[in-house]
Each structure stands twice: as structure tokens, then as C-alpha cells.
Amino acid sequence: MTTDRKQAMHVEAGKSFSTAEADENERRWNEEKIGRKNLDLTNHYDKTRMKLNFEIGPDGKIHPLGYQEKPLEVRLQERLDALGWKPFKSDSKIQPNCCAKFIFGGNHDRTLEMAFGNQTVSLEKNADNSHLHRCEEIEHWAKDVYDWCVRRYGQENVVGFQVHLDESSPHIHALIVPVGVRLKSGRECVMWSAKFGKDRFEYGKILKDMHTSLYEDVGSKYGLERGDSIDGRNVQHLNKREYIRKLTKEAKQAEKAVKGLQSMMRHLESKIFSYSRQLEEAGKELVSGRITLDRYEAQNADIQKLIAEYQAKLEDKADKLNEKEQELERLTNDAIKVHSVLQPFRNYKVDFTSPQITEKVPLFGTDKWVERQNRYIAKQFTEIIRKIESLYKSDAVRQVDAAQRNVLADYGEFYRLKRENQTLSEINQELESELNTLLGQLAVPSIRNMIFAVADALIGGQPVPISSGGGGNSDSDLRWDGRRSDDEDEAYRRRCLLHASRIVKSERNGYRRRR
Known part of the structure; x- marks a missing residue:
């Protein structure tokens, strides 16, 4: 072999x-x-x-x-x-x-x-x-x-x-x-x-x-x-949109890692710079006679050791950053390549033996002999051409199948996006309705004061000053889950204000029903 x-x-x-x-x-x-x-x-x-x-x-x-x-x-x-x-x-x-x-x-x-x-x-x-x-x-x-x-x-x-x-x-x-x-x-x-x-x-x-x-x-x-x-990579066997989403997710992770490594490198560089300044200061103190030579050498050895440690860490982070940058570039290039489905036709090598005359030329009846040889040669060439034609037809079918799968994937993605758009439109209408309600409530001084009081209580983690106990009673439909781990300050305050509006609205509706 x-x-x-x-x-x-x-x-x-x-x-x-x-x-x-x-x-x-x-x-x-x-x-x-x-x-x-x-x-x-x-x-x-x-x-x-x-x-x-x-x-x-x-x-x-x-x-x-x-x-x-x-x-x-x-x-x-x-x-x-x-x-x-x-x-x-x-x-x-x-x-x-x-x-x-x-x-x-x-x-x-x-x-x-x-x-x-x-x-x-x-x-x-x-x-x-x-x-x-x-x-x-x-x-x-x-x-x-x-x-x-x-x-x-x-x-x-x-x-x-x-x-x-x-x-x-x-x-x-x-x-x-x-x-x-x-x-x-x-x-x-x-x-x-x-x-x-x-x-x-x-x-x-x-x-x-x-x-x-x-x-x-x-x-x-x-x-x-x-x-x-x-x-380019052959990704015909994968769902195109899923593959693109996978690449996009991996690219975002790589980009996040790159930013994290860059931040760590800046921190390490600042540490090295700080210790270098300490070395300079120690040298000045030695020259001025404020510290002894023994103390300077001890400080110098300690600082040099710290600098070496941080330098090693910095080199390690630089290597990792280089790897992540290359990974990010590869993922970006792959995402670009996957948009193209069609692959080039293969170059086929077809082995064949050149037609040869196998009979001696007769003394008589040469016309029939030539005609017979021509038919034999034509038959061999026809078989070779049909073989090549079959190979390239198969390749053409492969191209068409790939294109059809791509079109189907695009249609599937289109309908998925259409459904998502409809869902987002409904959510937008609900938010718009809530915003209009909130603006209407804020226009009334007494209701506005009540909303701000509830919102301040929620922000401070205090009991909600509403008689129905909408902020936390077990029988309330407006349960409050408090501050989430991923809440930014501004986003959390907006969520408190919006929830306060709902509590006040629920309280007023309950008051009307009791009347």
C-alpha cells in the first residue's frame, strides 16, 4: 500500500x-x-x-x-x-x-x-x-x-x-x-x-x-x-442558519475573551510600571542617603522578583490573546464563507485505453473493414464520454441539492423571523399601553405621589405602602421578586417605577370594585 x-x-x-x-x-x-x-x-x-x-x-x-x-x-x-x-x-x-x-x-x-x-x-x-x-x-x-x-x-x-x-x-x-x-x-x-x-x-x-x-x-x-x-469548509450537511448562529455565538465569546485578556494585560502592565517606579525611588533614596545599601539591595531583590512574576504573567496573557485573536479572525472568516453554498465542480480523472486497430487489413473488402473499425472506435469513445457525462451530472445534482437546501433554510428562517416579528410587535403594543397608562397616572398629582412612594419603597427594599399588600402578599397577582443579580442601577429603578405603576393601577381597580 x-x-x-x-x-x-x-x-x-x-x-x-x-x-x-x-x-x-x-x-x-x-x-x-x-x-x-x-x-x-x-x-x-x-x-x-x-x-x-x-x-x-x-x-x-x-x-x-x-x-x-x-x-x-x-x-x-x-x-x-x-x-x-x-x-x-x-x-x-x-x-x-x-x-x-x-x-x-x-x-x-x-x-x-x-x-x-x-x-x-x-x-x-x-x-x-x-x-x-x-x-x-x-x-x-x-x-x-x-x-x-x-x-x-x-x-x-x-x-x-x-x-x-x-x-x-x-x-x-x-x-x-x-x-x-x-x-x-x-x-x-x-x-x-x-x-x-x-x-x-x-x-x-x-x-x-x-x-x-x-x-x-x-x-x-x-x-x-x-x-x-x-x-473553503464544506458545511452543506449542516443547517445553514444554525451554523451561522453557532459561529456568531463563538465569535462573540472569542471577542469577549479578547477584551478580557486586553484588560488583564493593561492591569499587569500598570503593575510592572508601578514596581519600576518603586525601583527608581529606592535608587534615589540610596543616593540621598535615606536608606542603607543593605536595605536597598533587599528592596531591589523583592521588587525585581515581583516584576519577573508579573512579566511572566503578562507573556502568558499575550500568548493567549494572540490565540484568541486568531480564533476570532478564523470564526469571522468562516461566517463569511458559509453564506456561499455552491462548491466548485470536481476535476475527474477517467482512465481509458486509446482505441487500437486489432485486425489486419484484408486484401479484399477493405471498405467494410474500415467501417467495422470505425464502429468499434466510436463505441469506445461513446462509452468514455458517457462515463464523464455521468460523473459531471452527479456533480450538477449535488450543486442543485445544495442550492435547494439553502433556499429551504432561508424560507424557514424567513418564517421564523416573521413569527418573532409578530411576537415582538405584540410585546411592543403591551409596553406602549403600559407607557400610556403610566403617563396618564403621572399626570394626576395624588396618583403620582403614590407611585413614587411605592417605587421608593421597592428600591429601598421596604414594605410597599398599599393597603392591599401588592408588593409581596401570597394572594397577590403582582409578586415582586426584588433585585436580580444582573440588574444595573438605572434598569432596576425603571423596573421598580413600572411595577409601582401596576400596583397602584391594581389597587385603584380593586377600590372601584369594592365601591
Whole structure:
């Protein structure tokens, strides 16, 4: 049984590039950081193989990973500044794409073979692989991928190109700035559409071309087959509206988590700043002679320890924030993609044998012989055409079924929304009636005073000053459940006023009946 040895290429649009992402790509971590990372069961960073990681620099040569003085995110910003890139306002929810984040890889066994040859590699956590050395084939492969990127995007726009050999499968991270030329000015600028298309249809075509080009230029040299391009998630089997609601809910949760993490990071940064100020003050006191050197050193050690603890927490929150931001972007993109139901037709490969003449040409009666051969060949071609026709008809049926399901889902959603609209209209009419009643009551001074007295009592949690005991008697239809845990002050006061109006109205109606 043969195993597919496919190349792999994933590209993700980036609206920003964080320090945490840069540190991970360049492995700017200490041992404590690596240990915290590996606490996540999905992570597998082998400290004994990290020395084998490498990157290809702007000179096109192989260097140790993280050899450049300027961190990756700084180099990216410098390239963006050189191109005059201007993001939207910081509070805008929509930001332009400024970079493309590539990951290149391939079949697990084949990439390990390129990296380590016949050496024994243990992929268990905390395994000792310090005996391994890096093979030249992985360097040649990385260099060819780098050259492919340079040809497509320009050497100056390949900001980072890191090769990781310390995880489960060897792979490459490439950070690239997409650059195009403005039609009016003729100047170069950051332009996602110039390299990846104006919409998802153009992007799909470009992505297919990229897979093919990468295979022809690189993959075929290393025994890697052309990768499968994916135009989007196949969600036909799900109810469209339910899927959209699910994505929306998950996106709101991710957005809430992002805001929470940002708030925690601001708090940690303020703590670090505060302790840094304390260090400065302690230094001034030492210089002025107000404290001794021993006391200063003790204070300095305590504060430095606190700063280190808060810095570790800050890094952890930054990593989590980066993950949540990526999750939020993925969910947003999925919600956009799911609105499209139709999938592209598959490309079928139909194996057939070219028709061949199987009889010798007779000396006599060649006309009948030619006619017989033509019928035979025509029959074979007809069978092939019918087979292809059947395959594409099945695909067409699939397209129609998907469209019909989508239409039915839309009709179902339309009627559901219609029912909800009717319910909301009824609720609105009830609220409008209550508002009119309240305004009418407030127009009468005696009733107005009574309503305010009841509302003040409810707000203060006191017994309601009404003879019928509408605020809490067991026989009352207007039971009061007090303040809820999610009530804001203003909302709670409005609810008290409205309930007071109902109590007064009920009391007056009861008084009329007793008369």
C-alpha cells in the first residue's frame, strides 16, 4: 500500500503580527517559557532539537535561528513603514491585511527523512534527541522554497523565513508583505489584492496556481506530490442558519475573551510600571542617603522578583490573546464563507485505453473493414464520454441539492423571523399601553405621589405602602421578586417605577370594585 507524500502549504492573511508570534517563530524563549508552552498537550517543543532550527536570511544563506539583532516584528514594521503603509483607526473593527503568514511542510515521514536521514528520532515528550544532526537535504529544500517565495513576492518582501526541526514534523514559517503598484502614482504599496486576488474566487484560482507552481519548482524534486487546495469548509450537511448562529455565538465569546485578556494585560502592565517606579525611588533614596545599601539591595531583590512574576504573567496573557485573536479572525472568516453554498465542480480523472486497430487489413473488402473499425472506435469513445457525462451530472445534482437546501433554510428562517416579528410587535403594543397608562397616572398629582412612594419603597427594599399588600402578599397577582443579580442601577429603578405603576393601577381597580 503506497502512502500519499503530498506537499503542504497554508497561507493566512495577517492584519497585524504580534511580538508573541515573532518570539515563537524565532524561538526567543528561555527554558521556563518552553516548559510552560509544553504544558499544553497539543504542543511538542523538543529542547534537544532546537539547536537544529535555522533560518534563511536576506542574503539567501543559511543562519542559526534568531541570528538577526532586530526581532521579526520590528523588521516587518520597518518594511511596512518603507512602503508607507497606514492602518485604519485603532478603534476600527475592520483593518487591512498587511502581511501573509505562510507555513510550508509535507508528508510527515518524508520531511523527517529530509531533516534527519536514517537517524532514530524519538517524538515522545521530553525525549533526548541531542545525538541528532541536521541533514543537507532539508537545507536544500528550504532554500528552494525560499527562492520560490522570492520569485513570487520579491526578496525585500520576504521579511522572515524560519525552519523548525524541533516539533513533530519539520516545517517552514515565512512572513511576507504583499506588494502591488498603484495605477495612478505608479508607486509600490502594501496591496493584498495584487498577490492574492480581490475576492475569494480570485483567491481560489491563485491558490491553485500556487500549489501547482510550488510542486513543479520544488515538491517534485523532493518526492512530494502536489498538495490539495481547499477553497473553503464544506458545511452543506449542516443547517445553514444554525451554523451561522453557532459561529456568531463563538465569535462573540472569542471577542469577549479578547477584551478580557486586553484588560488583564493593561492591569499587569500598570503593575510592572508601578514596581519600576518603586525601583527608581529606592535608587534615589540610596543616593540621598535615606536608606542603607543593605536595605536597598533587599528592596531591589523583592521588587525585581515581583516584576519577573508579573512579566511572566503578562507573556502568558499575550500568548493567549494572540490565540484568541486568531480564533476570532478564523470564526469571522468562516461566517463569511458559509453564506456561499455552491462548491466548485470536481476535476475527474477517467482512465481509458486509446482505441487500437486489432485486425489486419484484408486484401479484399477493405471498405467494410474500415467501417467495422470505425464502429468499434466510436463505441469506445461513446462509452468514455458517457462515463464523464455521468460523473459531471452527479456533480450538477449535488450543486442543485445544495442550492435547494439553502433556499429551504432561508424560507424557514424567513418564517421564523416573521413569527418573532409578530411576537415582538405584540410585546411592543403591551409596553406602549403600559407607557400610556403610566403617563396618564403621572399626570394626576395624588396618583403620582403614590407611585413614587411605592417605587421608593421597592428600591429601598421596604414594605410597599398599599393597603392591599401588592408588593409581596401570597394572594397577590403582582409578586415582586426584588433585585436580580444582573440588574444595573438605572434598569432596576425603571423596573421598580413600572411595577409601582401596576400596583397602584391594581389597587385603584380593586377600590372601584369594592365601591
